[in-house]
Amino acid sequence: MVWYSVVSGANDYWSIFTAKSWVFGWLIRVVSQVTFFALIGTLLQSDEQTNFLLVGNAVMVAGMGATFALHQPTSERGNGTLSLLIASPSRPVVVMLARGLYVVADAIWSALLGLAIVGPAFGLDLPMPRALLVIPLTALVGVSAYCFSTFLAGVIIAHRNINNLVVNTTIVALMALCGVNVPVSFFPDWLERIAELLPITDGLEAIRGVLAGDSWSSIAAHVGGEVLAASGWLALALLTFGRFIRAGQRDGSLEFAS
Amino acid sequence: MRAFLAGARVQLRFMTAYPDSLIPFFTAPLFTIVFMLVFKHAGRQDLTAYAAIAPVFIALWWLALFNSGWTITTERWNGTLEMLVAAPSSFGAVIFGRIAATTVVGTVSFFEAWLVARLIFGEKVTIHHWGAFVLTVFATLAAMAGTAVAMAALFVLARNAVTFSNSASYPFYVLGGILVPVSLLPHWVRPLSAVVFLSWSADLLRGTLDAAPIHNFWPHLGMVVLLGACGYAVGLAALRVILVRVRGSGEISTT
Numbered sequence: 098m099v100w101y102s103v104v105s106g107a108n109d110y111w112s113i114f115t116a117k118s119w120v121f122g123w124l125i126r127v128v129s130q131v132t133f134f135a136l137i138g139t140l141l142q143s144d145e146q147t148n149f150l151l152v153g154n155a156v157m158v159a160g161m162g163a164t165f166a167l168h169q170p171t172s173e174r175g176n177g178t179l180s181l182l183i184a185s186p187s188r189p190v191v192v193m194l195a196r197g198l199y200v201v202a203d204a205i206w207s208a209l210l211g212l213a214i215v216g217p218a219f220g221l222d223l224p225m226p227r228a229l230l231v232i233p234l235t236a237l238v239g240v241s242a243y244c245f246s247t248f249l250a251g252v253i254i255a256h257r258n259i260n261n262l263v264v265n266t267t268i269v270a271l272m273a274l275c276g277v278n279v280p281v282s283f284f285p286d287w288l289e290r291i292a293e294l295l296p297i298t299d300g301l302e303a304i305r306g307v308l309a310g311d312s313w314s315s316i317a318a319h320v321g322g323e324v325l326a327a328s329g330w331l332a333l334a335l336l337t338f339g340r341f342i343r344a345g346q347r348d349g350s351l352e353f354a355s
Numbered sequence: 356m357r358a359f360l361a362g363a364r365v366q367l368r369f370m371t372a373y374p375d376s377l378i379p380f381f382t383a384p385l386f387t388i389v390f391m392l393v394f395k396h397a398g399r400q401d402l403t404a405y406a407a408i409a410p411v412f413i414a415l416w417w418l419a420l421f422n423s424g425w426t427i428t429t430e431r432w433n434g435t436l437e438m439l440v441a442a443p444s445s446f447g448a449v450i451f452g453r454i455a456a457t458t459v460v461g462t463v464s465f466f467e468a469w470l471v472a473r474l475i476f477g478e479k480v481t482i483h484h485w486g487a488f489v490l491t492v493f494a495t496l497a498a499m500a501g502t503a504v505a506m507a508a509l510f511v512l513a514r515n516a517v518t519f520s521n522s523a524s525y526p527f528y529v530l531g532g533i534l535v536p537v538s539l540l541p542h543w544v545r546p547l548s549a550v551v552f553l554s555w556s557a558d559l560l561r562g563t564l565d566a567a568p569i570h571n572f573w574p575h576l577g578m579v580v581l582l583g584a585c586g587y588a589v590g591l592a593a594l595r596v597i598l599v600r601v602r603g604s605g606e607i608s609t610t
Contacts, residue, residue: 114518122522129525136535137390140405141397150393261375269385278389279396 102195110199127207131155131215134278138219148221149305153277155212156304159235160275160297161268162204163242166197170250171260183342190338194247205239223308230307237320238300241327242271245296248330251338255345276301296330299323358444362452366426369453370460376422379414383464386410387471390534395476403478404564407468409534411560412553414464415499416527420520423454423503427511427597440598447594451504458500462492480564487572488563494576495556498583502552504590511597533557552582 114123134154138147170193173179182189209232216223223231246267253263272278274288275297281289292298299322306316370376390406427450430436440446472478482488510516528534530544531553537545548554555578562569 118518122518126522126525129529133525133529133534136529136539137393139539140402140535141393141399143397146393146397259374262378262381265378266381266385269382269389273385273389273392279392283392283396 100195102192103198106196106199109196110203123207124210127158127211128214130158131211132218135215135219144220147219149280150278151215151219151221152212152305152308153301154272155208155215156235156238156301157208157272157275157277157297158211159204159208159239160242160271162207163201163239164246164264164268164271165204166200166243166246167250167253167264167267168260169193169197169200170254171257174254174257183346188339189342190247190251190335193250193338194243194334197243197247201239201243204242205236208235208239221308224310227307227310231304234300234304234307234320237323237327238297238304241296241300241323241330244327244330244334248334248337251334251341254341255348271295271297274298293322294326294329296323296326299326356448358448359452359455361444362449363456365449366453366456367460370422370457376457378421379417379461380463380467382417383410383414383467384471386413387468388475391472391476391478400478403472403476404480404561405534407472407480408557408560408564409528410468411461411464412531412533412557413524413528415458415461415495416524416531416533416553418457418461419499419503419506420523423457423500424506424510424516424520426450426453426503426507427594428507428516431511440601446598447591450507450594451500454503454507455500458496458503461499462496465492482563483566484563484569487559487569490576491556491559491563491579494579494583495552495560498552498556498579498586501583501585501587501590503586505586505593506590508590508593508597512593527551527553530554531557536561550582552579552586555579555582 131151131154135147135151138144138150141147170179173182173193179189182192212221212231212235215221249263249267253260274284274292275281275295276292277297281292281298284292299319303316303319303323305311306319387406387410390409391403394400394402394406427436430439439449442449469480472480506520510520529540530537530548530551532538532540532548533553536558537548537554540548555575559569559572559575559579562572
């Protein structure tokens with residue numbers, strides 16, 4: 098079931114993008130997005146700020162792309178395939194998670210490319226071989242954000258009309274809260290605690306630690322925090338997704354007839 | 356004029372019926388928070404005007420790309436394009452009415468961004484040159500609407516319109532200098548920025564919030580109007596091509 102879902106998702110992906118539209122459309126957008134925020138550091142005349150914003154917003158691309166997975170259940174509804182999926186003996190949340198893996202893979206790859214292309218242009222130091230750790234850590238951030246977005250997808254599955262609204266506001270809210278543009282230590286204590294519960298925050302801290310040459314124990318603690326956050330959101334998604342589907346079945350809000 | 360107003364009325368009803376069309380009004384305050392946080396963290400509250408202006412451009416550009424830009428395409432999807440083309444009123448006037456309504460509604464983001472700066476960060480945005488500010492806002496809205504007409508027409512003709520509208524946000528935010536002035540971009544980028552009206556209007560709007568006199572106000576304002584008019588002219592020409600093509604082929608809904 099997982100394999101078929103992954104293959105089906107991959108087919109979705111290649112119907113969305115051609116190699117040309119990916120490079121000249123999506124990749125240019127990613128590079129511009131990272132550049133846009135890195136330029137704020139230039140405005141502030143601070144290399145430290147430039148690097149902070151560049152790394153934060155490059156990694157945020159992984160979180161942003163994974164959040165796009167929120168579109169998936171609603172597009173299943175739009176295509177009229179959600180009812181078939183729910184009627185089948187498989188668990189919809191597992192199918193959804195597997196089907197959207199291409200979104201996460203694309204998000205992680207885009208984030209790494211953004212960092213690799215824009216980083217050198219702004220003189221970002223990528224110390225080797227330590228910097229290679231950024232690859233699995235960015236993957237962790239993407240997966241963690243994906244677990245979070247799958248949970249949200251369940252919450253809004255009966256409200257297709259606000260899907261894009263939730264996707265867009267979630268992305269900018271994560272940009273504001275997860276230490277992407279300013280350290281979370283800059284927030285009041287209560288807000289810092291909330292930020293630590295969200296995906297991206299700890300994983301990004303770990304990536305910054307790797308690039309800054311922090312101690313391995315400190316990096317491992319942040320990795321642990323991100324794994325914990327990812328597991329928490331995944332558990333929540335697995336626990337609640339079915340309930341949201343059943344609630345939609347009961348009140349008819351899943352629009353089986355569409 | 357009646358067709359224009361009818362188009363505007365329909366668009367306002369669409370916007371209230373579809374929450375997705377209100378996205379920029381939810382993201383503009385959040386972007387203001389992001390930019391204000393960065394400047395506050397850096398101890399640069401003197402850049403408050405920058406943080407308050409950029410989200411407005413983001414909101415207006417989003418509306419042009421995702422709302423106005425899809426005006427004709429959604430008419431096709433809804434099956435109403437045939438009736439619109441067959442009606443005795445001007446097709447262009449109805450479309451422009453819809454786009455103008457969307458653009459004007461976008462000005463709400465001004466108040467949102469400035470309210471966030473004031474209420475959350477305690478920073479006041481002061482307009483030092485009122486006349487220049489009002490003229491720049493009008494010119495910017497007109498240019499945005501003109502550009503949106505071009506997008507609406509070209510999106511019907513282009514095969515990759517979805518990819519374009521999903522990708523054309525940040526490249527234009529950089530080229531348009533909506534947050535970081537074009538003068539800080541590499542030299543080779545500046546000729547590209549010069550043909551993006553956002554770059555002229557962002558500079559002007561920031562200038563109106565600065566106590567210092569605005570240099571070259573009229574030439575810069577002229578560029579905003581000129582580039583907006585170019586967008587409008589391209590849009591009208593593309594609209595004519597579309598109408599001639601679909602009337603000739605009889606494929607209004609499927610071209």
